[in-house]
Amino acid sequence: xxxxxxxxxxxxxxxxxxxxxxxxxxxxxxxxxxxxxxxxxxxxxxxxxxxxxxxxxxxxxxxxxxxxxxxxxxxxxxxxxxxxxxxxxxxxxxxxxxxxxxxxxxxxxxxxxxxxxxxxxxxxxxxxxxxxxxxxxxxxxxxxxxxxxxxxxxxxxxxxxxxxxxxxxxxxxxxxxxxxxxxxxxxxxxxxxxxxxxxxxxxxxxxxxxxxxxxxxxxxxxxxxxxxxxxxxxxxxxxxxxxxxxxxxxxxxxxxxxxxxxxxxxxxxxxxxxxxxxxxxxxxxxxxxxxxxxxxxxxxxxxxxxxxxxxxxx
Numbered sequence: 001x002x003x004x005x006x007x008x009x010x011x012x013x014x015x016x017x018x019x020x021x022x023x024x025x026x027x028x029x030x031x032x033x034x035x036x037x038x039x040x041x042x043x044x045x046x047x048x049x050x051x052x053x054x055x056x057x058x059x060x061x062x063x064x065x066x067x068x069x070x071x072x073x074x075x076x077x078x079x080x081x082x083x084x085x086x087x088x089x090x091x092x093x094x095x096x097x098x099x100x101x102x103x104x105x106x107x108x109x110x111x112x113x114x115x116x117x118x119x120x121x122x123x124x125x126x127x128x129x130x131x132x133x134x135x136x137x138x139x140x141x142x143x144x145x146x147x148x149x150x151x152x153x154x155x156x157x158x159x160x161x162x163x164x165x166x167x168x169x170x171x172x173x174x175x176x177x178x179x180x181x182x183x184x185x186x187x188x189x190x191x192x193x194x195x196x197x198x199x200x201x202x203x204x205x206x207x208x209x210x211x212x213x214x215x216x217x218x219x220x221x222x223x224x225x226x227x228x229x230x231x232x233x234x235x236x237x238x239x240x241x242x243x244x245x246x247x248x249x250x251x252x253x254x255x256x257x258x259x260x261x262x263x264x265x266x267x268x269x270x271x272x273x274x275x276x277x278x279x280x281x282x283x284x285x286x287x288x289x290x291x292x293x294x295x296x297x298x299x300x301x302x303x304x305x306x307x308x309x310x311x312x313x314x
Contacts, residue, residue: 004046007084007278008178008206010151012120014047014084016272016297018208020283021050025065026058027285033069034076039287041077043294047084049181049208049281051125052110053091063092064113071115080116086179086208087114088125088155098128100139107143122149123181127157133165141174153179155210159195166203177205181281184209184274186218186248186267186313187239197276206278212271213264213282214239219292220249220256220263244313251312255305262292269299270309 004013019040024033037048050070056063067087074080087110090098095106103124110119122143124136143149154162154177162177169176180200184192188211200207213219217239239245249263256263264282271280282293301309 005278006206007121007151009204010178010206012084012151012178014279015045016279017045017268017293018047018049018086018279018281019045019293020210020281021048021066021070022054023066023283023285024050024054024069025061026055030069030072032286034073035287036284036290037070037073038077039290040284040294041079041083043290044297045294046082047086047279049086051088051091051123052095052106052113053088053093053125056091056093063094064109067110067113071113075115084120085114085116086121086123086153087119088123088181090125090128098124098131098136098139100135100142103136103139104143107148111148118148118150120150121153121179122151123153123155123179124157125155127154127161129158129161133161133168137165137168137172137174141169144175149175151175151178153177153181153205153208155181156183159199162196162199179278180205180207180276181210182207183211184271184277185212185214186252186270186309187214187242187245189313200276205276207276208279208281209271209277210281212280213267217245218248218252218264218267220253247312248309251308255301255308259299261295261299264292265295265299266301266309268293268296269301270306272296273301273306 007014050066053063054066055061089103089106095102140152152175182192215235217236222236252263252266256266268280284290
């Protein structure tokens with residue numbers, strides 16, 4: 001049994017890989033999504049990440065498709081108490097922004113789609129700097145006091161706004177962010193390392209990095225001159241063209257071969273070993289893609305291996 005990790009200063013205990021729900025209702029239909037969720041939980045996984053806006057970018061979708069699928073799955077399996085569900089507010093086409101009224105209305109809509117009476121972790125998806133942190137935290141605190149939300153987190157926020165939010169929570173005795181969702185991986189380190197990570201460490205926040213495999217680049221399936229049929233292939237080209245990207249791939253392949261694991265497993269293991277990181281987020285379109293992700297729970301890299309990757313990605 002894989003040991004669960006404590007999320008920040010909370011009472012939440014989570015599997016070291018958070019399953020991304022962005023593909024549910026997008027590149028994975030309902031039946032396939034159920035199969036992925038079943039395989040993930042069968043392996044000991046208990047932490048699912050979604051957002052109210054997934055997947056509004058697809059023609060014909062309204063947003064909330066991912067939440068609806070997760071809600072149906074939880075209902076069908078009767079496992080609500082065994083799964084930590086995280087979702088986010090601010091980007092749904094009908095519930096944009098972080099005004100107090102919108103946060104509360106969006107939360108109720110998410111609860112309906114998820115078919116549950118509480119959200120375990122509720123993130124502000126993208127900060128809205130023109131809304132005072134007092135208004136945002138005040139609304140989130142009301143949701144916590146009402147029992148609709150257990151814990152709150154922030155994503156895509158500056159260190160300054162995050163610090164101001166935490167200070168206000170502490171000063172007024174209101175709900176406090178326990179989690180952070182930064183863009184962070186081996187080929188995108190400056191998006192988190194520095195002031196934001198220092199703040200998370202100082203304030204005891206747990207980080208769940210998104211794009212943890214750099215849109216698939218860190219799975220090793222993309223090669224210079226090769227072609228992969230994927231919805232994300234375009235965003236990967238920039239990594240392939242950089243010397244650093246190729247250096248990182250070489251180091252990942254060496255270590256993966258030594259451990260006889262997938263390249264993606266090693267990339268996630270490096271991330272999981274970084275200060276403040278509780279669980280990297282990664283998604284699977286099919287159950288067949290899961291083993292490489294789940295392997296992070298059983299792979300501990302040596303100090304030398306971690307150093308090799310850190311230097312390759314510098």
